[in-house]
Amino acid sequence: MSTSSRSGPWHEVRRSHLHGNGVFAKRFIPKGTYILEYEGKHLTPDEADAQEPTDPNDPFHTFFFAISNGMIIDGGQDGNESRFINHCCEPNCEGHENEAGTRVFIVALRDIEAGEELLYDYALTIDDKLTKTLRAQYACLCGVPSCRGTMLALPKKTKKQKKKAKLKKWMKKTLRKELRKMLEKERYPAE
């Protein structure tokens, strides 16, 4: 599959305000363009677990891309510039696999203007229980209105769970309001 045209690569790598290096559109990229392949060494999940952190100061930094044949592409080994693509919860790109599920290409989800950062949703999956700590270790700084706060994939909530979460939020808000009223009464009792 060809991911460049006669005019050269679609992208360039430079510093990103999101994190470290990022990948940016070098020129206008039409929706549906296969921009570049996510290259790297293919590891089994056990091999991936055994890898040392890429950055000891940021142990949750990852260059992994999981594919449907169960393997993990490690962009940190034999990878190309695609390893610098940052995550966003409202992405302009996504990974498309070939039919065999052995290769993945970064594809434009919409028209992308020159200079825009290329971003895909990592939707990282981890075997451990999804705790607050784990979410924070993979905190997302994308800042879009729908940011889910983490680069991890979150399980989809059922209608019942959504209702429960809404009720919990309402109860917390009401309790806080009542508590504030009580404290104010205590501080400024009526004469």
Ligand SMILES: C[S@@+](CC[C@H](N)C(=O)[O-])C[C@H]1O[C@@H](n2cnc3c(N)ncnc32)[C@H](O)[C@@H]1O
């Ligand atoms: C594939 S690398 C992306 C390139 C990275 N910026 C670099 O310079 O190495 C993935 C790592 O970048 C960081 N990262 C990417 N997107 C992020 C985001 N939206 N919020 C916070 N950190 C992000 C995380 O440390 C993540 O593990």
Ligand SMILES: [Zn+2]
């Ligand atoms: Zn986000």
